[in-house]
Amino acid sequence: MTKLSKRLAALPSYPMAEIPAIKRRLLAQGVDVIDLGAGDADFAPPAVAVDTLARAVRDPAMSRYPFQLGLPVFREAAAAYLRRRFGARFDPFSELHPLIGSKEGIAHLAMALLDAGDVAIVPEPGYAVYEGGTVLAGGEPYRYPLTPGAGFLLEMSDLPADVVRRTKLVYLNYPNNPTAAVAPRDYLARTVEFCRRHGIVIAYDNPYCEITFDGYVAPSIFEIPGAREVAVEFHSLSKTFCMTGWRLAWAVARPELIAALGRVKNYVDTGAFLAVQAAGAAVLPQAEELAREYVARFQERRDALLPVLRAQGFEPETPGATMYVWVPLPDGVASAAFARRALEDAGVVTLPGSGFGAGGEGFFRLALTVDTPRLVEAAERLGKVLSTV
Numbered sequence: 001m002t003k004l005s006k007r008l009a010a011l012p013s014y015p016m017a018e019i020p021a022i023k024r025r026l027l028a029q030g031v032d033v034i035d036l037g038a039g040d041a042d043f044a045p046p047a048v049a050v051d052t053l054a055r056a057v058r059d060p061a062m063s064r065y066p067f068q069l070g071l072p073v074f075r076e077a078a079a080a081y082l083r084r085r086f087g088a089r090f091d092p093f094s095e096l097h098p099l100i101g102s103k104e105g106i107a108h109l110a111m112a113l114l115d116a117g118d119v120a121i122v123p124e125p126g127y128a129v130y131e132g133g134t135v136l137a138g139g140e141p142y143r144y145p146l147t148p149g150a151g152f153l154l155e156m157s158d159l160p161a162d163v164v165r166r167t168k169l170v171y172l173n174y175p176n177n178p179t180a181a182v183a184p185r186d187y188l189a190r191t192v193e194f195c196r197r198h199g200i201v202i203a204y205d206n207p208y209c210e211i212t213f214d215g216y217v218a219p220s221i222f223e224i225p226g227a228r229e230v231a232v233e234f235h236s237l238s239k240t241f242c243m244t245g246w247r248l249a250w251a252v253a254r255p256e257l258i259a260a261l262g263r264v265k266n267y268v269d270t271g272a273f274l275a276v277q278a279a280g281a282a283v284l285p286q287a288e289e290l291a292r293e294y295v296a297r298f299q300e301r302r303d304a305l306l307p308v309l310r311a312q313g314f315e316p317e318t319p320g321a322t323m324y325v326w327v328p329l330p331d332g333v334a335s336a337a338f339a340r341r342a343l344e345d346a347g348v349v350t351l352p353g354s355g356f357g358a359g360g361e362g363f364f365r366l367a368l369t370v371d372t373p374r375l376v377e378a379a380e381r382l383g384k385v386l387s388t389v
């Protein structure tokens with residue numbers, strides 16, 4: 001028997017890894033499955049992305065290794081977007097790094113920062129890669145429960161002093177997956193201040209910054225004074241532009257942190273496909289306009305789904321951002337059992353809160369990834385499940 005690494009054994013099982021297999025079985029049985037699981041909307045990517053990619057793949061130069069430099073115009077377009085959108089000025093070459101999706105960069109950052117015994121603060125519920133990246137890097141995750149009463153905010157001053165002493169990294173993600181919470185500026189300011197005082201790096205995971213509703217505009221952590229000293233921010237084309245499969249994102253931070261991430265990546269990958277970077281460079285100059293169109297459609301879906309969910313007996317808050325609705329379950333109903341019933345009995349894929357860590361128990365997540373009539377149908381089917389739990 002091959003003895004696998006302790007790191008692998010320490011990884012929690014990937015949330016709902018069994019869903020695709022169950023879904024396939026149900027589809028094969030002729031069940032009409034509505035999939036509101038992954039945050040992967042059904043909208044087409046922007047025409048400018050598709051057209052640029054189609055042209056770029058015909059250029060043989062685009063088929064060469066990207067290396068870590070990648071396509072300079074992509075770096076420049078990302079830096080120009082940050083400047084225009086957030087007033088944040090970064091050098092596209094020493095302070096910004098293209099990624100093969102932000103998941104990749106988030107996981108690899110931990111390898112650049114953590115040694116055995118170092119702690120990373122992991123919000124729970126939260127994106128699985130925070131804990132997974134920490135464990136694979138040999139660090140120690142400290143799980144912080146995000147609760148509705150605290151606005152789902154990760155409050156650094158709550159941490160025990162002995163944990164703070166060993167903490168090198170904290171993962172923050174607002175607008176938040178899965179809770180859809182957003183971070184007030186004064187919260188960000190006190191968190192940056194705390195991390196500066198204690199020498200803790202903030203991995204600010206910001207893939208939903210353009211998916212905001214009702215006039216809310218999400219900030220960059222770099223709008224907060226002092227953040228440059230401590231933060232690495234991750235941006236992604238995946239969610240805003242419905243380009244999840246294209247795998248394109250970037251990290252931005254001061255040169256020392258970007259160089260550290262680049263050093264790890266040099267040994268594990270050779271960069272995102274150049275033709276995809278060319279497409280990204282064509283999208284970013286129009287980012288805000290393109291995002292507005294997608295967001296209007298997400299908002300329409302949100303506004304159609306919520307009244308039906310409520311009529312069915314659920315009590316979700318109205319999300320102010322993201323493509324998710326975080327729905328509380330009645331006391332005593334286990335989220336994994338509910339999600340399983342939703343799938344097996346009603347043909348609706350949801351994600352149970354417990355799949356985002358134990359702190360997510362008592363909730364399930366719906367993604368606004370299918371059109372309105374299907375969302376309404378899903379909510380009605382879920383109501384039937386609720387009435388029998």
Ligand SMILES: Cc1ncc(COP(=O)(O)O)c(C=O)c1O
Binds near residue numbers: 102104177207238
């Ligand atoms: C909070 C969060 N961060 C990062 C990602 C990863 O995005 P990407 O496609 O850029 O790897 C996701 C995707 O679900 C996410 O929800």
